[in-house]
Amino acid sequence: MALPLGSASAADLPMPAPAYRVPPPIPVYNWTGCYVGGGGGYGMWTQNSFVTFNGTPITASQSNGGNGWFGQGQVGCDY
């Protein structure tokens, strides 16, 4: 049996370097830990009220309310 020394085969041909692409990083969002926040919003309040005299209601219940803007600040921690 002849040794393969000196014989050429297709496997000996220089191969082009394999095309290699760095995969795009998978974004990781870390939802845990502590945070600070700031913002604002819009709110409304309503109330049901009646007048009492020495603890006894003397008027029917009234419904009132209002609305407006507010600012907000927050701290918290998530796990």
Place this chain on the structure above:
Amino acid sequence: MQTVIGAFSDIEGGSINGSNSFPGFTGSEKESSTWAVGGRAGVLVTPRFLTYFDGGFTQARFGGVNYNFAFAGGGASGLSLAAQTYNGWFLGSGFEYAFDWLPISGLFLKTEYRYSQYGGNNGVSVPITGAVAGIPAAGVALNSQKATQFISTELVWRFNWFGRY
């Protein structure tokens, strides 16, 4: 599906103006501040989008009321209500979104709807003070139950202290 639980505290300041009236008298009342402490639990619908529910304890500060007579041209009646802090609870729901188009990591945008109720089942009685036409309002009080609905949006910066990763 990943879950997120947390605890938080927040404070709101503003001038949410409204009215406070009873037969014969009318005034304006302002909710000036609230604060809340509570917890939330949510699920990550996608790795960058959280939906959650929250709830907890809250207090609201309402300014004093000076009552006018409730007829055209009616001036100051002489009756007033002192500023008051009310205790209550809140329930809310919101969503939060991780964004990365700024060169700062850990930024999120959060939008929440919150319902708060103050005064319990029986309301809170606050004495009406002053006098009308020389007759003092002794023994007269206003009983009220208040509820608020807030929608807010916040920018959140999460610095990951005490985090899971």
